[in-house]
Amino acid sequence: MSEAKEFLNRLNLAEKDYSGAPSTMCQGCGHDAISASIRKAFYDSSIDPKQVIKLSGIGCSSKTPAYFLGKAFGINTVHGRMSAVATGAIVANHTLLPIGVSGDGDTSAIGLGNFCHMIRRNLNFTYIIENNGVYGLTKGQFSATADKGTALKKGKINQNEAIDLCELAITMGATFVARSFSGDRKQLAPLIQAALAHKGLAILDVLSPCVTFNNHEGSKKSLKNIRAHLDPIHDIDFMPGAELIEVDYKKGSETEVVLYDGSIVTLKKLHENYDPMNKMGAILELNQAKTDGKFLTGLIYFEPNRPTFTEQLDIRGTALAYLPEDKLRPSIKHLDAINKKLSM
Amino acid sequence: MSEAKEFLNRLNLAEKDYSGAPSTMCQGCGHDAISASIRKAFYDSSIDPKQVIKLSGIGCSSKTPAYFLGKAFGINTVHGRMSAVATGAIVANHTLLPIGVSGDGDTSAIGLGNFCHMIRRNLNFTYIIENNGVYGLTKGQFSATADKGTALKKGKINQNEAIDLCELAITMGATFVARSFSGDRKQLAPLIQAALAHKGLAILDVLSPCVTFNNHEGSKKSLKNIRAHLDPIHDIDFMPGAELIEVDYKKGSETEVVLYDGSIVTLKKLHENYDPMNKMGAILELNQAKTDGKFLTGLIYFEPNRPTFTEQLDIRGTALAYLPEDKLRPSIKHLDAINKKLSM
Amino acid sequence: MSTINDVNICIATPNGSGSASANNILFKSIFKMGIPCSSKNMFPSNIQSMPTWYEIRASSAGFGSRKDVIDVMVTFNPETGASDVGKLRENGLLLYDTGACEESWLSRNDIQKIGFPATELSKQIPNAKIRSKLRNMIYVGVISSLFGISREVLIAVLRDTFGDKPEVIESNLMAIELGSKWVEENQVTQDICTLVTIEGGNKGKILSDGNTCSALGAIYGGVSVVAWYPITPSSSLAETMEKYLPELRMDEDKNPTYAVIQAEDEIAAAGIITGAGWAGARAMTATSGPGLSLMNEMIGLAYFTEIPSSYFIVQRGGPSTGLPTRTQQSDILSMYFASHGDTRHVILLPHDLQTCFEFSKLCLDLADQLQTPVFFASDLDLGMNIRPSEPLELKSPSLNRGKLIHEKDIEAQGNQFRRYFDLDGDGIPQRTIPGNQHPKAVYFCSGAGHNADAKRSEDPGDYKELLDRLLKKNHTARLLAPQPLVETSETSRIGMISFGSSVEAVREARHRMNQDGIKTSHLTLLALPLSPLVKDFIQKHEITLIVEQNRDGQVASIVRMDWPELAQKIDSVLVYDGLPVTAGSVHRLSMEKLGGKLL
Amino acid sequence: MSTINDVNICIATPNGSGSASANNILFKSIFKMGIPCSSKNMFPSNIQSMPTWYEIRASSAGFGSRKDVIDVMVTFNPETGASDVGKLRENGLLLYDTGACEESWLSRNDIQKIGFPATELSKQIPNAKIRSKLRNMIYVGVISSLFGISREVLIAVLRDTFGDKPEVIESNLMAIELGSKWVEENQVTQDICTLVTIEGGNKGKILSDGNTCSALGAIYGGVSVVAWYPITPSSSLAETMEKYLPELRMDEDKNPTYAVIQAEDEIAAAGIITGAGWAGARAMTATSGPGLSLMNEMIGLAYFTEIPSSYFIVQRGGPSTGLPTRTQQSDILSMYFASHGDTRHVILLPHDLQTCFEFSKLCLDLADQLQTPVFFASDLDLGMNIRPSEPLELKSPSLNRGKLIHEKDIEAQGNQFRRYFDLDGDGIPQRTIPGNQHPKAVYFCSGAGHNADAKRSEDPGDYKELLDRLLKKNHTARLLAPQPLVETSETSRIGMISFGSSVEAVREARHRMNQDGIKTSHLTLLALPLSPLVKDFIQKHEITLIVEQNRDGQVASIVRMDWPELAQKIDSVLVYDGLPVTAGSVHRLSMEKLGGKLL
């Protein structure tokens, strides 16, 4: 009996080393496909799971961090507050690589305010929204990303305009904003790799059909309708910095974005003149796509050099969580001086 | 002794009929000037105070509804939740004219998520933000509208980009978005009149210097700095619908916007080609002003015909709060039918 | 020994596999036979493929709580099969699919086992798409034949359920017949129980769940603003309102006399009803623990400013996310003390479908009468499990809006109105609402300190007066809220107190204790703050056991706080594993507690 | 009868008028004379022009609580003048500005009155801009001359205060001299009190407030993540940290060993410290009632997932916005039961500057040791009022990180680690943090039901086991938290219990009761849950009065819940008007309570 040779990445890890517990999603749920892309992205980028932390809120989507990278620490927080908890965790240990998964309900409804403020801070964080336009776990009520005119299974019609989380993220100052589709692993996996390599906050709004509650006729976020209206702005490739050195990467293809760790994102344009580093252009294009009833996908906006939150706080070196006692406690001498000052 | 003749409006009310309790703001506080403009707007528009409800959150700004329209019912809610409380009050009684005052801390920090969702619903509400870039009532900490690079009195420098509440409001789908300055009553009062006449949500972001905590050198929201960088997009005039009938208003001046109640807003352009009904144009112009370090003021964006929240809910006729018992309770017959159905 | 109409059937399936419909039909069929019955759905916090158990109990004596013994186990979930088999009582009956069964399940020799080829049989269903769902109907067929549910009853239930979809009725019936034919052809039998039609049994009775009845109660209670945010197990309360309101509450111009708002979060939901309450609408929200936690600040505002508002809390396993699809009564103290500062709240405690219906209206009434947030405290078991009941009865004739006064009232009392003045000595002031045109009607409402004239005040005297009056109002509520139901027996030295979804289990446990020769009295608690009748009851008995579905004995704590002098006369019986409480556990724990005290 | 060093001076001004600085200088001068003294600032929820009262008490016996009698009233606020005069004791001294005085103020004939032309005098200050502010320094001058504060002391204090700004010192001194010269020239005197320097008095002592000492305590306690949202009266705690941290907590590369994050709201602040605690940092937030209400849900998450986190709650007048600048102890139950579900929390109760300093570190320690949210409960009086104290002393030598284990620990215990397993029988499991490279270290943390191995579980047994262990942990805390300080006297039948900012007033009240012939014992409560020593104490006394600054007797409620058998041996003394509690009110209310019981 000959065993099939396993493919290993630069850390000598196989893809299965990036797996987690068995999924409890409904069969065919978009969220499972995203988990698969996440696993692939980490594997392809040869990231050590022990250096990763996983976070989430509450929802079907928010359960998924249990289903990838079982060797990484993870936390399932409360509904809508992943952004706050992540802020604390990342400040406490900025040396780890954090990835978070949230739902559209989690992010755009109860969590909206905290989400916006996390963006402002440019937390170094990859924030994936598994966007199905409904509250899956509570059985299919509209979320704030439900498209106007969409019908619930039971017939109710949504009267509100959907919140476009990409547009909002750009407006709030996000430094990496992408949209993709759970079913498009070829686009999604490199986008996640790029997001992980990005220094700063990366928002990925991933359309992820809820096959149980939002996959009927009349729903704009059904698998069929999304498929029919995808509008990628470019083909995307990602080459991790470390690998570049080995393969002696040949520059010059289409548009390249070099990330701070030397990784290269290659974008083969499908949209004429689209410049992902132009904020106003990105917002215009998003609005045009909305008018056209299309789902613009790809790396929509990118700003490489803004200081991250921990940089703003001057946190460098040892993680705060690992500082030894002698770094954490001022000397008695200082206390004497303070007492002296207070006694005057 | 001859008494000075009082000027009366169409309701035979004098300006003092629009006054409230004496202010407890610091002397020179921008908020007091805004209260004065609010009084003037109501007086000029001949609105019956008994038909008005006033709402606010918590903060110096949020105290001010006590200082105008003493004859109107008012409520001071909790920090950041005016939007939610107003939603309930307006749904309960859509026949009244609601006006709310909030602060930048109230709106852009703790209240941001609820603010965004209120906007999405297009609540029929005039929402004034008295924007001073600090938490006045808690003694001058930065709020989320503090400009990047601004210094606190004690020296701390703000590292974050300010949230531009006008841009955000437009992005979230507000149907009336204006910016003004507490010291510019000539612009502010007609803007408030127009906001009150607007059918839908009107956001007024009013720069309102905090003379106690944010009026020093190094602050971009100091009285002096605001004054020096105001950039009005037009001169504005407002003519209430009711008066039009009387004075046989002559059309044709500059740009006119006719509101649903027949009122007319006249905008004399100062910015070439500015069209307040173009969403993308408005966002571009706001961003340009930011780049130029200017405070764009005037009616920045306007969309006249979107159904309001209560219209979406089909609420018409008698206010829910005033429905008599026979309208509120279904008949016993119906209950019998329900029992029957449940027994099958 | 086979019984007549006494059996507890547990059906174990993965959720989302179509079993809900099968179980429902089975349960309704037994109900339709006139047999006293009840059901419990123990489902996971998940949408598809995780373990669910549905228990159907027939009880000739009419006990409706979850039975602690499983007589029949249907193992349709491979994941839990092995442990499910272990839950069967001795001589119980195991029903399994021979096509999806593991050897280990069959190792018990002290039980009856009937394997039937459900997977195989289901292949005869022509439409392959629905085959796997209809596999569940096969066990319905098997059970109906084994236990004696007639084809006619099943058909009637299928008709009631799928009314206008004959093709659905047909395919379901076909699957049922596959199962029952298999039983008949193979001449399989059991000696657990025979289900026998009771003529006139369940006649006129309804089948429903607490959330549905609460929803109807609120609609009949004249609610006009509903704001909510989805959360299990309260979502179905709001969603049922959304279902019924359009047919029940349109005015003659076809305009709704209500608004239902799905808010962006629970803080907004609470804010919306506070705004609506201030403006004069009867307003409510529905939520569970996590939402309640988020609403604390707004509840404090409504308490301090005296704004009527109704909070329907359907409790689940806490703290935190906890067990979101399991039942508990552990938010009592959270409601009672909701908000920072000195607060005390009024809580209504329904325990069956009729009180769910009635107390919903009462909640809106009391909120108006007391001008404060009032809580309606249900739980997942009461709220979501289907049970029989007499038809819902509209008892209170009209809406009580309390001391809400209008222009003419102000005139009548000499053009005087003081918003926060205790005119009647009951702690409850008069209230006006926006839109009132009387020049004296206006007041400014603020969550900051204020005096009797609603003017802001930081005066220590004004502040203390306000706090004291709020407490007085809470005392008024002791008598205004529904008074407990007391069943005393002259000879019993033991009292028992229960509330909510425990009441039915306690009734059965007392019956068992009575059989053991232990007589007990019972008090059904219907509201907090405690009525003086509770004090009387405890005083009258040597020992009173308070049965609660929480860890900390939350109601008992309140008794201790209120009447410390009685503290030594009470003890707690606590069941808090998340499953609906059984008479067995109440019985056992009560005997343990009494053991040391009386026996 | 004039006293020596016994006087209570109340200065009434509009806030924001520059009086804060004048009052501060006056108070420090008395302190510098070595006289035992204390101060209370009663300020409005407003920035400018509303009534403020600042009380300075000199007490030769060394009592530091607010005095219930006002000996001297400085009426510099026209708005409150009339009522302020009414607060003066008989024969008290009224000081007023003849240029800003109303006739009605002078109608009392049972008091001494000294009017001085402050407005007029202030015109001599050349810089018109600062004239109105410096008008306040004139009363400082008047008082110093009337009561005997020397020029040297005043100059020294001005120097300490304005150090590097000679021109400010000069202008202030000029204003003071205008006042004192006026007294000398007019030969005015009083017979209330003479202030006499006590050599060596206050030597080495510091003057500070609780928030400052808490901030320092947390910094010395090794806090590394602070997240907060501004709210009175807790803001100054966080802001003082921001002030001290840069000088105290930079590593050798000049990088901070901390992060202070001004969050966008309290939910985020709680979320941030929860995330930081999970990741292994010592993390805290500071807030007051409304913020606490908003944090409920996150506190429940931390409780259920056992994440260390520290909540510094500086209490103020509630509920709702309440009296935001007044003091209270009314959030005890809110902290104790924070979050929905069955929860019990640990609360530390500092009562002076040293315990503020010590317990801050202890709070961080206990959070790590118990792996749970721990509350540090201060209040506005303790947190914001300046008082003297012995110098802060660093008592506990090293940080206690509890059962936080690393790679080598897991190896040492045989490569085994079970996150939620009660290894030691104290309810406290071991904990790892992200970054730990041991293959067994990893766990997934969830607020949903989980088993001892941190796997999600809806099993009723797992769930109950978890809830029971959490309660066991809380019992462990009874002994781990600081034990009460007990002063018993053999002969006393009466016990008194107090905590926080009441302790000092109770000390004085007991002194007075002692003078009345009533001996009392005292227990200073330092933490919740209650130590068994509290039980002993109550048992030993016929009656124990629990003194609290809230309406509902919140700590007494907890005593009743914990030890119902003691319930009849306790009673409550409740002061809750928002002002710092006085010995007088405690004395009076205690006597009332005892009246019916013992005397």
Ligand SMILES: Cc1ncc(C[n+]2csc(CCOP(=O)(O)OP(=O)(O)O)c2C)c(N)n1
């Ligand atoms: C405070 C609070 N409110 C409500 C809920 C109930 N709840 C659980 S998941 C969820 C919505 C999840 O929707 P989304 O984030 O879109 O995730 P999805 O299930 O669609 O992947 C809600 C409302 C909760 N857990 N906590």
Ligand SMILES: Cc1ncc(C[n+]2csc(CCOP(=O)(O)OP(=O)(O)O)c2C)c(N)n1
């Ligand atoms: C839940 C809660 N958190 C914090 C506070 C304290 N607080 C009162 S006002 C205020 C800020 C007000 O700032 P802003 O809205 O900008 O109003 P301004 O005073 O500047 O006019 C804060 C944080 C509060 N009242 N409630």
Ligand code: SF4
């Ligand atoms: S309910 Fe929807 S979102 Fe949730 S697991 Fe199923 S398909 Fe996915």
Ligand code: SF4
């Ligand atoms: S503190 Fe600032 S915002 Fe508040 S009243 Fe004074 S000037 Fe106005």
Ligand SMILES: [Mg+2]
């Ligand atoms: Mg979703």
Ligand SMILES: [Mg+2]
């Ligand atoms: Mg502000």
